[in-house]
Amino acid sequence: MNLPPLCEAFVLHFGEMGSRWGINRTVGQIYAVLFIAEHPLCADDIVERLGVSRSNVSMGLKELQSWNLVRHRQVQGDRREFFSTPDDIYAIVRTLVEERKKREIDPTLSMLRELLMQAPGTPEERHAQARLRDMHELIELLTNWYADVQKLETERLIQLLSLGSKVVKALELKDRLFAVPGGKTRATGQNN
Amino acid sequence: MNLPPLCEAFVLHFGEMGSRWGINRTVGQIYAVLFIAEHPLCADDIVERLGVSRSNVSMGLKELQSWNLVRHRQVQGDRREFFSTPDDIYAIVRTLVEERKKREIDPTLSMLRELLMQAPGTPEERHAQARLRDMHELIELLTNWYADVQKLETERLIQLLSLGSKVVKALELKDRLFAVPGGKTRATGQNN
DNA sequence: CTGTAAATTCAGAAAATTCTGAAATTTGAG
DNA sequence: CTCAAATTTCAGAATTTTCTGAATTTACAG
Numbered sequence: 001m002n003l004p005p006l007c008e009a010f011v012l013h014f015g016e017m018g019s020r021w022g023i024n025r026t027v028g029q030i031y032a033v034l035f036i037a038e039h040p041l042c043a044d045d046i047v048e049r050l051g052v053s054r055s056n057v058s059m060g061l062k063e064l065q066s067w068n069l070v071r072h073r074q075v076q077g078d079r080r081e082f083f084s085t086p087d088d089i090y091a092i093v094r095t096l097v098e099e100r101k102k103r104e105i106d107p108t109l110s111m112l113r114e115l116l117m118q119a120p121g122t123p124e125e126r127h128a129q130a131r132l133r134d135m136h137e138l139i140e141l142l143t144n145w146y147a148d149v150q151k152l153e154t155e156r157l158i159q160l161l162s163l164g165s166k167v168v169k170a171l172e173l174k175d176r177l178f179a180v181p182g183g184k185t186r187a188t189g190q191n192n
Numbered sequence: 193m194n195l196p197p198l199c200e201a202f203v204l205h206f207g208e209m210g211s212r213w214g215i216n217r218t219v220g221q222i223y224a225v226l227f228i229a230e231h232p233l234c235a236d237d238i239v240e241r242l243g244v245s246r247s248n249v250s251m252g253l254k255e256l257q258s259w260n261l262v263r264h265r266q267v268q269g270d271r272r273e274f275f276s277t278p279d280d281i282y283a284i285v286r287t288l289v290e291e292r293k294k295r296e297i298d299p300t301l302s303m304l305r306e307l308l309m310q311a312p313g314t315p316e317e318r319h320a321q322a323r324l325r326d327m328h329e330l331i332e333l334l335t336n337w338y339a340d341v342q343k344l345e346t347e348r349l350i351q352l353l354s355l356g357s358k359v360v361k362a363l364e365l366k367d368r369l370f371a372v373p374g375g376k377t378r379a380t381g382q383n384n
Numbered sequence: 385c386t387g388t389a390a391a392t393t394c395a396g397a398a399a400a401t402t403c404t405g406a407a408a409t410t411t412g413a414g
Numbered sequence: 415c416t417c418a419a420a421t422t423t424c425a426g427a428a429t430t431t432t433c434t435g436a437a438t439t440t441a442c443a444g
Contacts, residue, residue: 006307006317010324013303017296020214024402035327036320043421053404058422079412079420089326104209111205115198125198128228132202134281141353148356156360161333164340167359168348174366216432235391245434250392271390271442 002049007036011050026052030060031069031085040073040082067099090154097146105143112136194241199228203242218244222252223261223277232265232274259291282346289338297335304328 001008011032018028033049034041041049046057061083064070069092072081086092112132120126149157160167193200203224210220225241226233233241238249253275256262261284264273278284304324312318341349352359 004314004317004320006310006312007320009303009307010320013300017300020296022212022214026402036323038316038319054420055405055422055424056403059403062422081421089330093330104212108205108209111201115201118198120198122196124230125196127230128196128199128202131228138281138285141350145353145356148358152357152360156357158333160357160360161337163363164337165344165348165352166340167363168344168352170363170366171355171359174362177369218432246390247392247394247435248433251433254392271388273391 001051003033007033010036024060024063026050026056027060027063030057031064034070034083035085037084040075040084042080042082044080046083068095069099088154090157094150097150101143101146105139109136109139109143112139193243195225199225202228216252216255218242218248219252219255222249223256226256226262226275227277229276232267232276234272234274236272238275260287261291280346282349286342289342293335293338297331301328301331301335304331 001011003011011029014032014035015025015029018031019025029050030046033046037045043054043057043061046061047054050057061070061072064083065072070083070085072083075082086095112135115132116129116136118125118129120129149160152160163170193203195203203221206224206227207217207221210223211217221242222238225238229237235246235249235253238253239246242249253262253264256275257264262275262277264275267274278287304327307324308321308328310317310321312321341352344352355362
């Protein structure tokens with residue numbers, strides 16, 4: 001690996017983590033190299049830095065592009081393609097979540113819905129469906145939360161996340177202020 | 193695989209998803225079988241249902257136990273061990289997040305902090321550090337949010353998630369109500 | 385203690401994934 | 415069109431991961 005020590009340490013760790021998340025180590029390393037690069041890199045730059053074969057880099061980049069995680073650009077008067085990652089790390093995370101949702105969460109929700117439609121033939125299946133219903137409900141809660149929160153501009157999103165659970169107190173306060181005598185107001189999805 | 197069709201479909205899908213998340217397919221299937229089971233199962237029950245070797249099940253259960261994802265129990269007058277998953281799916285997700293954080297996020301944060309302490313030797317390293325700083329900041333934001341929100345009781349957590357981005361509006365309202373003439377109040381971590 | 389059922393370990397087999405080099409294809413300048 | 419640089423493809427090699435059966439260990443009833 002032909003990188004300054006600091007970069008190498010990051011690239012190695014990132015590759016390792018990638019492989020724990022179902023991403024091939026080399027693909028993770030390619031991403032890491034692009035992420036910390038000062039300028040867009042061409043495939044041969046990556047070959048040089050990681051010391052893997054050209055074809056491996058080609059396949060890795062193809063994979064990363066299919067995830068929308070890297071962009072390629074033509075440089076005027078140069079036939080090569082140059083690759084880079086977005087500067088905005090929030091944009092990167094949004095893409096990552098979006099793609100994983102599309103590939104993993106959505107098919108899982110379909111599967112769960114389909115199995116929940118079936119008439120259970122045995123008590124065993126009936127019980128399994130009850131568990132699947134719990135799982136479906138939880139995944140829906142989380143994906144709906146994400147779908148909603150994902151619409152916020154980054155600055156707002158940061159504000160919201162920074163608050164953490166403090167919003168609960170803020171909402172309690174708000175509820176108290178707007179409490180209608182004779183009618184309970186609760187912090188639910190029905191609220192404004 | 194010796195399971196009713198509905199259960200088999202779920203177990204297969206779950207194993208498949210597991211393998212996309214860095215979990216061995218069979219371990220995912222073992223978990224799925226336990227998750228939908230009506231009663232705790234012993235290792236041989238799992239062997240029978242999945243049609244894999246006894247030793248494979250033994251290793252898979254060990255793995256799941258190291259993740260705190262299954263519990264085992266002795267049945268009076270029976271030498272075998274019986275395994276199950278918690279009934280509360282929220283508890284399951286909390287464990288899952290906790291364990292992944294411990295194994296993946298925490299080491300990544302350490303790595304980032306360590307590399308950010310180093311004096312950059314080249315402009316290339318200096319730029320890499322800037323990127324690492326962004327990544328560190330984002331991961332801290334997310335983990336702090338989780339650390340905070342994770343303390344809430346499940347019911348409160350559900351309320352919070354159900355609200356989604358609506359809290360932002362609620363907070364704007366609150367801010368407006370408490371706006372001190374002559375001083376701007378913003379919805380940041382400094383609040384409340 | 386003895387015998388037996390259950391659980392674990394682990395070396396090697398089997399399977400799956402990743403990687404490479406050679407060949408084929410694409411691209412664009414001249 | 416021609417040529418050469420860049421890129422992609424893909425069959426098989428290399429590597430890694432997963433799985434199994436046999437041997438070992440553990441646990442406990444009698």
